[in-house]
Amino acid sequence: MLAAIPFPDISPEIFSIEIGNFTFALRWYAMSYIVGILIGWRMAAAMLKRPVLWRAETPPMTPDQLDDFMTWLILGIILGGRLGFVLFYQPAYYLQNPLEILMIWHGGMSFHGGFLGVTVVMTWFSRRIGATVGSVADMLAVATPPGIMLGRIANFINAELWGLPTSVPWGVIFPGPAAQDCPGVERLCARHPSQLYEAGLEGLVLGGILLWLALARGWFKTPWALTGAFIAGYGIARFFVEFFRQADEQYITAENPLGYVVHLGEYGLKMGQLLSFPMILVGLGILIWARRRA
Numbered sequence: 229m230l231a232a233i234p235f236p237d238i239s240p241e242i243f244s245i246e247i248g249n250f251t252f253a254l255r256w257y258a259m260s261y262i263v264g265i266l267i268g269w270r271m272a273a274a275m276l277k278r279p280v281l282w283r284a285e286t287p288p289m290t291p292d293q294l295d296d297f298m299t300w301l302i303l304g305i306i307l308g309g310r311l312g313f314v315l316f317y318q319p320a321y322y323l324q325n326p327l328e329i330l331m332i333w334h335g336g337m338s339f340h341g342g343f344l345g346v347t348v349v350m351t352w353f354s355r356r357i358g359a360t361v362g363s364v365a366d367m368l369a370v371a372t373p374p375g376i377m378l379g380r381i382a383n384f385i386n387a388e389l390w391g392l393p394t395s396v397p398w399g400v401i402f403p404g405p406a407a408q409d410c411p412g413v414e415r416l417c418a419r420h421p422s423q424l425y426e427a428g429l430e431g432l433v434l435g436g437i438l439l440w441l442a443l444a445r446g447w448f449k450t451p452w453a454l455t456g457a458f459i460a461g462y463g464i465a466r467f468f469v470e471f472f473r474q475a476d477e478q479y480i481t482a483e484n485p486l487g488y489v490v491h492l493g494e495y496g497l498k499m500g501q502l503l504s505f506p507m508i509l510v511g512l513g514i515l516i517w518a519r520r521r522a
Contacts, residue, residue, distance in 0.1 A: 231397040232418035240386045260382035261305075264375025269298055271371040281442065283449040288354070288363035297353050301368075304349035305342045312341010316499065317476055339376070339466075340503045362451030362518070369458035370438045376462075377431020384423040391420025391472045392486075406477075411485070422473040429465035437461065452518035460511025463504040470500045 244253035272294055279285040289297065313336045314322045314329055322329050350368060354361040383389045390402045393410045399418030402408075410417035438454055438461075441447040447454050475487020475498045488496025497505070 231395075232399045232401050232416070233421075235387060235400055235402050238385050255382075256385045257379070257382040260378035261375070264378045265298070265302060265305075267374045267378075268368075268371035269294070271374070272367050275367060275370065275442070275448075281446070281448045282363065283451065288359040288367065289357060293357055293359075300349045300353055301346060304345035306345075308345015308348070309337035309339070309342030312338030312344065316340065316503065318478060320478075337379075339462075340507075360451055362455065363448070366442070366448055366451060366454035369454045370435075370442050372458065373431045373435030373438065377427045377435070380423045380427035380431065384421060384427070389423055390474055391422035391425075392474055393417050394420045394472075396420070419474070420472040422469055425469045425472060426465065429469065430462055434458070434461045434465060450518055450522040452514055453522070456511045456513070456515030456518055458511070459507050460515060463507030463511055466504040467501050467508065470498050470504070473498075473500065475499070 238256075240257070241253045241255050242259060244251055246252075273291055275281060276287040276289065276291060276294060279287055282288070310329065316338055318336075346368065350364055351361055353359075354364045387402050387404065387407065390400070390407055393399075393413060395418070398421070400421045401416050401418050407419060408417050410419075438458060441457060442454055447457075479487035479489055479499060486496065487498055489499050489502055490497040
């Protein structure tokens with residue numbers, strides 16, 4: 229008998245309101261962004277109020293400047309995340325359906341795209357207010373993991389981005405014909421809950437390490453060190469989880485059932501790994517450079 233966990237009966241929508249022919253629905257995915265940004269905002273504000281954490285006891289910005297920064301940051305997250313998903317994962321589809329690029333309520337956000345959007349906004353705003361870019365980046369690095377964790381939990385609730393078929397006892401029987409389309413499996417198909425793996429590694433574990441380095445080890449006094457640790461840590465966690473995660477549908481064929489975009493003999497790399505590998509190298513490079521510079 230298959231040892232697996234039935235998918236919990238949780239609706240992707242928290243609530244919906246019908247106004248005439250229009251239906252407004254608040255989804256867990258949207259709520260994860262809202263709550264994640266609020267948590268990160270309050271974390272950053274709390275860290276800015278402790279000058280002793282920063283080099284020369286000088287925080288990179290004031291609380292009022294942080295409020296202005298958040299407006300631009302949200303814009304960078306949304307635009308970067310959406311455009312990253314469009315360009316990295318489904319360019320052909322959105323080229324044929326350009327109006328759907330704006331329909332972010334249908335889902336489809338890329339962490340790597342959001343990361344690039346945040347980088348552009350952060351660099352521009354830091355120079356605008358005369359702040360040290362590295363210190364602002366470190367503040368964001370520590371404040372980001374809670375939002376990542378909530379976003380991955382929302383992916384699980386949406387029953388999307390599930391993992392490969394598995395026989396482990398914590399495998400989850402995700403609903404829907406796509407999740408149950410497991411070649412060679414005649415019974416119910418259980419899959420790795422890869423969304424929860426990412427929530428734990430990219431959110432809980434990475435966030436805990438960064439907080440410890442920032443608050444207990446004084447790494448805010450070494451600009452860019454926490455940023456390097458975040459980039460490398462996320463890249464390592466994402467690269468690892470991709471071994472258990474189902475590849476995106478457009479990359480899967482009969483000849484390429486695991487959805488590799490780079491083939492290395494019998495093995496290969498998925499798109500998530502291809503995007504994460506440079507993050508590991510860049511993150512480690514930044515971390516080593518920052519520590520040696522200090």
